[in-house]
Amino acid sequence: MRSSTNFNMADAVALLTRTPASLHALLGGLPDIWVRRNEGPDTWSVYDILGHLIHAERADWMPRMRTILESGETRPFDPFDRFAQLRQDQSRPLEQLLDEFASLRKESLATLQALHLRDEDLTRRGRHPALGVVTLSELLSTWAVHDLNHLHQLSRVMAYQYRDAVGPFKAYLGVLHCKGHSAS
Amino acid sequence: MRSSTNFNMADAVALLTRTPASLHALLGGLPDIWVRRNEGPDTWSVYDILGHLIHAERADWMPRMRTILESGETRPFDPFDRFAQLRQDQSRPLEQLLDEFASLRKESLATLQALHLRDEDLTRRGRHPALGVVTLSELLSTWAVHDLNHLHQLSRVMAYQYRDAVGPFKAYLGVLHCKGHSAS
Numbered sequence: 001m002r003s004s005t006n007f008n009m010a011d012a013v014a015l016l017t018r019t020p021a022s023l024h025a026l027l028g029g030l031p032d033i034w035v036r037r038n039e040g041p042d043t044w045s046v047y048d049i050l051g052h053l054i055h056a057e058r059a060d061w062m063p064r065m066r067t068i069l070e071s072g073e074t075r076p077f078d079p080f081d082r083f084a085q086l087r088q089d090q091s092r093p094l095e096q097l098l099d100e101f102a103s104l105r106k107e108s109l110a111t112l113q114a115l116h117l118r119d120e121d122l123t124r125r126g127r128h129p130a131l132g133v134v135t136l137s138e139l140l141s142t143w144a145v146h147d148l149n150h151l152h153q154l155s156r157v158m159a160y161q162y163r164d165a166v167g168p169f170k171a172y173l174g175v176l177h178c179k180g181h182s183a184s
Numbered sequence: 185m186r187s188s189t190n191f192n193m194a195d196a197v198a199l200l201t202r203t204p205a206s207l208h209a210l211l212g213g214l215p216d217i218w219v220r221r222n223e224g225p226d227t228w229s230v231y232d233i234l235g236h237l238i239h240a241e242r243a244d245w246m247p248r249m250r251t252i253l254e255s256g257e258t259r260p261f262d263p264f265d266r267f268a269q270l271r272q273d274q275s276r277p278l279e280q281l282l283d284e285f286a287s288l289r290k291e292s293l294a295t296l297q298a299l300h301l302r303d304e305d306l307t308r309r310g311r312h313p314a315l316g317v318v319t320l321s322e323l324l325s326t327w328a329v330h331d332l333n334h335l336h337q338l339s340r341v342m343a344y345q346y347r348d349a350v351g352p353f354k355a356y357l358g359v360l361h362c363k364g365h366s367a368s
Contacts, residue, residue, distance in 0.1 A: 015214065026202050131353065145359065152339040153358070162190060
């Protein structure tokens with residue numbers, strides 16, 4: 001399945017499959033300085049990012065895919081709450097979040113496989129409440145890039161904790177000069 | 185061991201220890217679109233980034249630490265070649281690079297532990313050929329942040345491959361708006 005862009009189902013699934021184990025290997029058991037601190041007021045910690053990935057896994061990708069397949073453009077997607085995780089119980093250990101994310105991702109990918117999407121399904125259209133018409137392959141591509149978006153963000157949030165500790169080396173560390181580009 | 189900045193040896197080692205497994209979980213067996221493509225002329229693919237991490241593990245961190253401990257500020261660090269990996273054999277599978285990185289990192293951390301550094305060693309000074317005087321704790325901090333710098337970079341390089349595939353969702357994906365901040 002390859003569309004006119006670079007989208008390919010097997011490539012996307014290969015990436016989506018690997019994210020949970022990669023996050024687990026990076027973050028499991030890490031000291032709080034890396035996972036509980038953020039970049040200042042109204043920014044997210046790694047812990048918050050994990051909560052967001054969990055919420056997206058429940059409320060964004062598969063539900064929106066179903067909306068496209070069942071209602072096409074006639075029913076807009078339900079809006080997604082980007083801040084839902086900030087209202088969750090903050091006392092759960094990060095390891096629980098990592099496990100929950102892994103288990104939800106596994107379910108999502110099993111559901112995706114069970115849909116047996118065909119090439120022609122990839123061009124089916126839905127309606128995003130703000131962005132307008134999007135296709136199924138754009139939604140699937142975004143699911144994969146969304147993982148990378150938050151890997152990009154969490155590496156920056158973690159690096160920020162050592163922004164002074166690196167001293168003059170800061171000049172060579174691009175991640176410490178990243179401003180976050182709004183959504184990331 | 186905590187310096188006046190946030191540096192703490194146990195925190196830094198916790199992160200440095202986890203990077204190889206995290207990269208292995210993310211990248212091992214991934215299709216070429218994610219690991220062999222770059223962001224255009226004179227940019228690095230994930231494969232190139234892995235080569236750079238390997239070269240840094242051999243030629244940067246531990247050798248420079250030794251230079252500080254043995255010569256202090258009297259002998260500047262040997263310059264580091266940021267492009268060495270581009271002259272390496274490009275036909276080796278990525279999995280070999282991942283394994284090599286993991287094994288070199290393990291060695292580096294064993295050597296670090298064997299040095300039995302004390303708190304007062306962290307303020308020992310060396311001379312960077314371009315940046316001037318740096319301390320041992322700044323070098324150690326940079327080692328950790330350098331991992332994050334390249335995690336930040338590789339998530340961006342991977343996301344770039346789907347820059348068109350995501351369609352209108354691009355507006356919400358900060359990683360696709362990241363310009364790379366020079367060194368990253």
